[in-house]
Amino acid sequence: MATSIYHHSSKSQLEYSVFGRGKKTLVCYHGFGQKPDDFQFLEDHLIDYRIIVIRLFYHGRSKRRNNEISHIRIPEWKIIFTDFLHSLQIERFSLLAYSMGGRFALASFLGSENKIDQVILVAPDGIIRRFWYQLATFPVVLRQVFYLLMIEPKPFFWLLDRLEKKGWMNQTMIKFARKELQSEDKRLLVYRTWVSFKHLRIPQKQLIQHVNQSASHFTFIFGEKDKMIDPVPHQHFLSQLKKSDIHITTYGHNKLVENTINIIAATLNK
Structure with a gap:
């Protein structure tokens, strides 16, 4: 799979891959240790979408200023992501994130709420403190x-x-x-x-308010056998969401995106 590099003025850079030729855009964030081609299978299920997978910092060629190890916070990511969207001329899009990528998806949502149609979070990290x-x-x-x-x-x-x-x-x-x-x-x-990534998270009360008031539609997917991102401690959070779709599936953490592609495709292909 061919990859591209986006260079930001802050001297951070993002490696990303693009596949699919649909008119709609889906921006994806993978989990810890994954690569963009782990999401390539989406192309067969989402024929209406151009799919962009952004590599998380410290993965592949995505790096911060001089690849420094310091806290990245939401305001910094919002600036980088907004400029990234502008560079690719993306006006509207949906978000899909898995595990650790959930932190980046939620930070991206805060910076572009009025541009996002769907937000699908699969076993998202960063909602509760572990x-x-x-x-x-x-x-x-x-x-x-x-x-x-x-x-x-x-x-x-x-x-x-x-x-x-x-x-x-x-x-x-x-x-x-x-x-x-x-x-x-x-x-x-x-x-x-x-x-x-420790501080790349939204306080839970604030997140609930944003999700409930947003025009974007949220879908949360968990696996009941998942011990990495256990759905049980998320129950209080999920119970306060008024209009989101919530799926607790029978799967574990590994390959949860692949195992729930039917839910993801049905959500995005509406």
Whole structure:
């Protein structure tokens, strides 16, 4: 798949891919460690759409100023994303995001509410606070410990073994950590994204207000077997949404976009 690079005046840059030749536009954000071609299958189901997949920062060739590791906040992303839309002459579009990409989709929504038709969030990260995420990135002392564990993983994997034996961490998270964190590149990617994206979220009360008042239609998709983005802690949030579509499916976290393509296609092809 051919990719392109968008260069922003802030010296940040975005790698993105475009496929499909429809007249409508769908902007997609992938999850942790994914690539644009993980979403290429959408082309067969969304023939009316031009599909643009933006790589998250620290993935591929998407990078911030000098690839610095510091908090990105919503105002900064809104400026970059607005200029990105202008560069591609996009006037109206829909959003689809999976897992970690949900943070970017919601930040993009805040900057372009009057241009968006549909927002589909599949197992979105950033709506509720997750204990391990907060522990690893706050306060500064713990963040430094987290960094050292990513550089020298033996104590980290020892800690995983202890947590597993005590039953303090679910098997899905253990399996994910052992699989994804074998290489130093992946461990550093975890550190960079967790630290940099921490503040790329909308306070829950504010998010509920925006979703309920927006002219854009929201669809939330979760998997009941998903232990990474568990739907159960989201129930209070979801119960306060007045006009959104909510789907709790039978699947787990992995390949949730592929497994729920029928819901996604039905929503976008209305």
